[in-house]
Amino acid sequence: MLKKIKKLRWILVGLAILISISGFLLGTVAYDLAQPVSTIIANPIIVTVKPGMSARDIGDMLYAKGLIKNVFLFRVVARIEGMENSLQAAEYAFTPNMSVQRMVKMLATGEISYRQFTIPEGYTINQIATLLEEKQLADAVKFKELAKDLAPYEYIQHRPELAFRVEGFAFPDTYKVKQGITEEQLLRMMVYQFNEQFTQAMRDKAAQMGLSIYEVIILASLVEKEAQVEADRPIIAGVFLKRLKMHMPLQSCATIQYILGYPKPELTIEDTQLPSPYNTYLHMGLPPGPIANPGIAAIQAVLNPTQTDYLYFVADSSGRHHFSKTYTEHLAAISRVSN
Incomplete structure (x- = not known):
């Protein structure tokens, strides 16, 4: 009888050890799956969540784009955070170094993406319009129509020979904009940026040289x-x-x-x-x-x-x-x- 009790005790100890090891391994796996896909900061990946998409649908999309390691864990996190049914349709910008929790919170709060684009130095209004249309941010024809007459500052001159009054004043830079921005907002943003970048010291220097801002x-x-x-x-x-x-x-x-x-x-x-x-x-x-x-x-x-x-x-x-x-x-x- 004593031998049976000892044997049972060793079995129970073994089971406890096995359960502890299994729990540790499962916890380690879960922890690993919850970590970002990469620690390297990379360019954002645009993800469009459409109305009616479930947490599973969104998880499948994120997994296909290489943004999460496991769809099931994504759904678990969404449920734990109480957000499984509040993921909002919109356009988001995710990076592979984001955690699953961060992505879930962005989806639940509707933290929509910003589109980023760069206007190279030396681009003309025609080239800028084409670039914006290619990036699906503007209609090139509308943009150029606005560029013909827009002149929010007095130094932007009006001359009959000009194709576009703002040629020269759409400042080349990298911009971040919300989806749905209008052509006029885009153009004004670039012209306002020029006005900020052309500092008072630069205006004073131009005056000392006998040159107008336009010249x-x-x-x-x-x-x-x-x-x-x-x-x-x-x-x-x-x-x-x-x-x-x-x-x-x-x-x-x-x-x-x-x-x-x-x-x-x-x-x-x-x-x-x-x-x-x-x-x-x-x-x-x-x-x-x-x-x-x-x-x-x-x-x-x-x-x-x-x-x-x-x-x-x-x-x-x-x-x-x-x-x-x-x-x-x-x-x-x-x-x-x-x-």
């Missing part, structure tokens, strides 16, 4: 489109300012490309004779308006130009410019970069 942005747009290497920007700005002072035509190839509507690698003599007020080969002084939306570096180059004796420049195949003081030197430089 600074026209010059900056030329520098933006001409310069491909950062170090060339202030030198090109210096050349343009020197030419203006000497009453020489700017002869900017970028203005011809603006007239053409596309970047042509090599211009012909015929191209430089195109009838347009933007043609700086035919007309003295600045073109009637900016030819692109310049970034802050191009604007700073105009406000802080290199004092130079150069009057000419030509780019080589790498995009770096070669500067010359005389037309004879310029022709030699053209010959060198062409070979």
Whole structure:
């Protein structure tokens, strides 16, 4: 009888140990499954939750996008948090380094996503409109219609030659916007950003140079489109300012490309004779308006130009410019970069 009791005791001890180990292993597995898929911060993944989708439907979608490790655990967390039936239809931005609990709370509170997009430096209004339409944030036609006349600040001039009054003032930057933003809100946001970035110190510097804000942005747009290497920007700005002072035509190839509507690698003599007020080969002084939306570096180059004796420049195949003081030197430089 004593032997049976001892045997039973050992069986019970074994079962207790087994239960403890199983509980530990199950707890470890559950803990692991509740952890983020990745610890690396990555770009957000947009998830659209449609009306009528169940917690299981949403879990399946999150699992398919690599955002959670286990659908069942997602449903368990939603139930524990009391949110299984309150997951709201909307568009969300999740990242693989988010915990399951964080995702559930975002879904339950309707913490909708923000769409992020970047306007590259030197983009024109036409290019910005196309980019926004491709990202399904705006109708390109509506955006361009608004850009024709929008002028919330007095320094944005109105001239009959301009296709878009805000050309030059839609500031290149990375923006985060809510879904459903309108074309006008998008455009105003970019113009307001320009007004913030063009500081009082920059306005004071422009005034000291005898330039209006509008003239600074026209010059900056030329520098933006001409310069491909950062170090060339202030030198090109210096050349343009020197030419203006000497009453020489700017002869900017970028203005011809603006007239053409596309970047042509090599211009012909015929191209430089195109009838347009933007043609700086035919007309003295600045073109009637900016030819692109310049970034802050191009604007700073105009406000802080290199004092130079150069009057000419030509780019080589790498995009770096070669500067010359005389037309004879310029022709030699053209010959060198062409070979």
